[in-house]
Amino acid sequence: MKARTDRVGRWSLVGALIALVAAVAYGPAALAHGEKSQAAFLRMRTIHWFDLSWSTDQLNVNDEMEIKGKFHVFEGWPEAVDPPEVSFLNIGIPGPTFIRKESYIGDKFVPRSARLEIGKTYTFRVVLKARRPGEWHVHPMINVEGGGPIIGPGKWVTVNGSMRDFKNPVTTLTGQTVDLETYNEGNIWFWHVLWYAIGVAWIAYFARNPIFIPRLLMVNAGRADELITPTDKKVGLLFGAATILLVIFGYSSTQSKYPVTIPLQAGVLRGITPIELPKPTVDVKVDEATYRVPGRAMKMKLTVTNRGDRPVQLCEFETASVRFMNPEVCEDETGYPEDLLAEEGLSVTGGAVAPGETKTLEVVASDAAWEVYRLSDIIYDPDSRFGGLFFFYDDAGNRQMVIVDAPLIPTFM
Amino acid sequence: MAATTSVVGVAEAPLLDKRWLAFAFGIYTVFYLWVRWYEGVYGWSAGLDAFAPEFEKYWMNFLYTEIVLEVTTASLLWGYLWRTRDRNLDALAPREELRRNMTHLIWLVAYAWAIYWGASYFTEQDGTWHQTIVRDTDFTPSHIIEFYLSYPIYIITGYAAMIYAHTRLPYFDYRKKGLSLPYLITVVGPFMILPNVGLNEWGHTFWFMEELFVAPLHYGFVFFGWFALSILGLLLQVFASFANLMGRELCGESVYRGGDAATWPE
Amino acid sequence: MSTTTSAVRSHAEAVQVSRMVDYLGLFILFFVLTGSYHIHGMLTMGDWDFWADWKDRRLWVTVYPIVMITFPAAVQAVIWERLRLPWGATVCILGILFGEWVNRYFNFWMWTYFPINFVFPTAAVHMAIFLDVVLMLSGSYLFTAVIGGLGWGLLLYPGNWPVVGPLHVPVEYNGMLMSIADIQGYHYVRTGTPEYIRMVEKGTLRTFGKDVAPVSAFFSGFMSILIYFMWHFVGRWFGNVRFVKRT
Numbered sequence: 001m002k003a004r005t006d007r008v009g010r011w012s013l014v015g016a017l018i019a020l021v022a023a024v025a026y027g028p029a030a031l032a033h034g035e036k037s038q039a040a041f042l043r044m045r046t047i048h049w050f051d052l053s054w055s056t057d058q059l060n061v062n063d064e065m066e067i068k069g070k071f072h073v074f075e076g077w078p079e080a081v082d083p084p085e086v087s088f089l090n091i092g093i094p095g096p097t098f099i100r101k102e103s104y105i106g107d108k109f110v111p112r113s114a115r116l117e118i119g120k121t122y123t124f125r126v127v128l129k130a131r132r133p134g135e136w137h138v139h140p141m142i143n144v145e146g147g148g149p150i151i152g153p154g155k156w157v158t159v160n161g162s163m164r165d166f167k168n169p170v171t172t173l174t175g176q177t178v179d180l181e182t183y184n185e186g187n188i189w190f191w192h193v194l195w196y197a198i199g200v201a202w203i204a205y206f207a208r209n210p211i212f213i214p215r216l217l218m219v220n221a222g223r224a225d226e227l228i229t230p231t232d233k234k235v236g237l238l239f240g241a242a243t244i245l246l247v248i249f250g251y252s253s254t255q256s257k258y259p260v261t262i263p264l265q266a267g268v269l270r271g272i273t274p275i276e277l278p279k280p281t282v283d284v285k286v287d288e289a290t291y292r293v294p295g296r297a298m299k300m301k302l303t304v305t306n307r308g309d310r311p312v313q314l315c316e317f318e319t320a321s322v323r324f325m326n327p328e329v330c331e332d333e334t335g336y337p338e339d340l341l342a343e344e345g346l347s348v349t350g351g352a353v354a355p356g357e358t359k360t361l362e363v364v365a366s367d368a369a370w371e372v373y374r375l376s377d378i379i380y381d382p383d384s385r386f387g388g389l390f391f392f393y394d395d396a397g398n399r400q401m402v403i404v405d406a407p408l409i410p411t412f413m
Numbered sequence: 414m415a416a417t418t419s420v421v422g423v424a425e426a427p428l429l430d431k432r433w434l435a436f437a438f439g440i441y442t443v444f445y446l447w448v449r450w451y452e453g454v455y456g457w458s459a460g461l462d463a464f465a466p467e468f469e470k471y472w473m474n475f476l477y478t479e480i481v482l483e484v485t486t487a488s489l490l491w492g493y494l495w496r497t498r499d500r501n502l503d504a505l506a507p508r509e510e511l512r513r514n515m516t517h518l519i520w521l522v523a524y525a526w527a528i529y530w531g532a533s534y535f536t537e538q539d540g541t542w543h544q545t546i547v548r549d550t551d552f553t554p555s556h557i558i559e560f561y562l563s564y565p566i567y568i569i570t571g572y573a574a575m576i577y578a579h580t581r582l583p584y585f586d587y588r589k590k591g592l593s594l595p596y597l598i599t600v601v602g603p604f605m606i607l608p609n610v611g612l613n614e615w616g617h618t619f620w621f622m623e624e625l626f627v628a629p630l631h632y633g634f635v636f637f638g639w640f641a642l643s644i645l646g647l648l649l650q651v652f653a654s655f656a657n658l659m660g661r662e663l664c665g666e667s668v669y670r671g672g673d674a675a676t677w678p679e
Numbered sequence: 680m681s682t683t684t685s686a687v688r689s690h691a692e693a694v695q696v697s698r699m700v701d702y703l704g705l706f707i708l709f710f711v712l713t714g715s716y717h718i719h720g721m722l723t724m725g726d727w728d729f730w731a732d733w734k735d736r737r738l739w740v741t742v743y744p745i746v747m748i749t750f751p752a753a754v755q756a757v758i759w760e761r762l763r764l765p766w767g768a769t770v771c772i773l774g775i776l777f778g779e780w781v782n783r784y785f786n787f788w789m790w791t792y793f794p795i796n797f798v799f800p801t802a803a804v805h806m807a808i809f810l811d812v813v814l815m816l817s818g819s820y821l822f823t824a825v826i827g828g829l830g831w832g833l834l835l836y837p838g839n840w841p842v843v844g845p846l847h848v849p850v851e852y853n854g855m856l857m858s859i860a861d862i863q864g865y866h867y868v869r870t871g872t873p874e875y876i877r878m879v880e881k882g883t884l885r886t887f888g889k890d891v892a893p894v895s896a897f898f899s900g901f902m903s904i905l906i907y908f909m910w911h912f913v914g915r916w917f918g919n920v921r922f923v924k925r926t
Contacts, residue, residue, distance in 0.1 A: 036464045037549030088873040094457060095545040095791040099866040102853060109853045111865045113875040132792055134457075143873030149547050163792070170862055173849045180863060184845045185796045191842050192780070195804035199773045202808055203766045210694075211701040213652050214664050215762040220678075221668045227763035233816060236765065240812035243805045247834060250841040261847035263891070264735045265861050266881045374464065429699055453790060507686035511696070518703040525710035532714030533778035537721050540729065541786040544872040591924035598917070603715070624871040626725035627742075635722045641715035642750070642917035645757040648704060649920050655700055658686040662693035675920040677761070 040378035043320035045387035061161030076405035082146025092139030098128035120274035281308030286406035297366035310394040319388030324365040342367035379410035437523040463550035498580035520574035531563035571600035584654035595646030602640015609633040713774035732864030736892040737880035753914025765815035768807035832900025
């Protein structure tokens, strides 16, 4: 019976260890990043990402990729999110599957948080280096202090190879080149194991003798002082002195080995320059916007005035990273993530708007993305306004961006 | 040396049943290693998007199942321990009482081990998860394991240990002495961590979702975690219970003169 | 009942049982303390402990000793007073370091793949041994609070410098001055932990120039003294052995 129990125990342990190793060696495909959980009105009225491009979606460990594009900090920023005074250009990936080598807002390197202004548009660029093989959903992302993560569109990227081959060399100002994957690791193990062993030895020294019941009874009998012998005191003195000496030795030897060190660097980066977009010559007034729940479609009646000198047509409506395209006017050529691209999602009745003309356009933006990305939940939000970008093109291919921010009424019929 | 008057036959059983000790240690260890495997595989592949069907399949179903199993286990285990309580503790032979004291230690070993997995391993693991991904539901994979699996398991174990002590050990006899205060605190304090999840989730939906671990929102967990320090008082009681049974044999008359050894001097 | 007849057959058996109680009791004490001290620690100083780019010379040095002297004071209050055991602080620190290392290795590294050199915990055994030795040699809680508590605060930084120092070597990175730890924080993406929640020195202790760490450690030591006093009584309260008839 006992032998059987032992066998069961042994095999259970072996099984559990195999399972653990299997879990660790598992090469996964990770899902999206929780962007759908955030209230639709927050996603529609904070950061609008556009003109994005991913340099590749297939790479090997140690290869680099670049994500770049623009983002607009929305004028109708919701009350629920603090203004983006302290914002961090982040990247939404499942842990350090890539390392972030560089990131820029405008031409400024932003390893730390930066100050953004509402109503402005910025360019950004992030360079990533593949570290862990798998299929990863990679998003640009802005974290806003007091607001949280605002996630941009995610694209699937496949990384091949082995993480063991990953190298991350950095050259210090003192002239050494170190690999950040393993730098200082032996040193960390050494000191932690040493101190832990000393701590265990301290307790073990006293655990040689009875630990609990006899000591309790001796203390109760008023003979507590006998429990700490003169030898114990000497050993205590030894441990105390050795501890202090080891701390002094460790500190001074580190100081002599690394004479040049600096404090951690912190502080908000200011002076981030936005780009100046030409003022649009198209005015858009939303007369009515309704969301038809059963049809997964948003219907807008727009009064559009063209103050320019060429006819313009509505090509695209972007909201919360979903792009509804009017195929009669334009199409995406950047390899935008498919689930966020409604290639034929925008129908426009009314056609082109001639120079000087004011015209009513009936626009329908429909796609399953309303449901999949939970944008239709905006009708249950506490602040049911929507926001987005309209892109108009003239007959010469010039683009104009117009911002829209208006209430949304649901219809259930 | 006093003669042994305990029942012949019972005396044959070992004082400490090492198989039960190994079982108590092993069952949590093996189960939690399996849980860790499950997290390793289905955390990344099905746990990042709370609105995906695979999340429902691998994580929400896990949640529903564990809740049902926990309620069932708690009812059966606590019910069994209560129904089989010793109704005549005065007649308990000292040898058997000693054996029960050892069994009680196995219960406390189980509780300590369960507390370790819940409060230490899975709680900091939750930090690992949150700092790596974007929080998108109250029921993230790490919460389904931490809050709704590992916490109930130590709660079930803790109450079971407490029922065992109070219904089977004369030192803790609930009819004569009532309930041990340190026991109550050791078990109820960490139990309160579970309802405190309510505050945690409310705060995270209200103040959004940055993963600052030291945020004051989390101090409820800290406060209730302190209560486990009552293990200090409880262990004194456990030692006193042993001293009642063998204090004289262990230390002699001159050291042990009877009485409740746990009591603090005035 | 149990005092009239004996449960053990010999002194030798009593000793044997007592030893079993020792080992099981040690296991119980160690792991219950690990759980509760770890949950306390990770939610009061955890972020500094998780990441190398939080281990700064001001706030880490200040916060860690102040919030972490709590449990050592409480455990010493009971196990020294009632058992004359001089390792109350050490058992707490070994417990939390065990919990932290297991998680850093099996989860931070083997689940989310942060390199160990970025997620190692704070070393504190040297502080704990100092506190325990002071109590054992002085036999006085007052002395332990004042001298031990002060030392507890002062020792954190020098004791950790051999591990942390190499990460503070400067690097010119894309035209900016950064320490290696800063670059670790930048490279190894933490999606849920943006840079701005990092609480580290931002150069506000201007007057003292380079003496930020000693000043912080001294303040921390002072606060540790006060917290030691408070938590001594917290420990005594948690060491109570009363029974209650009614709940």
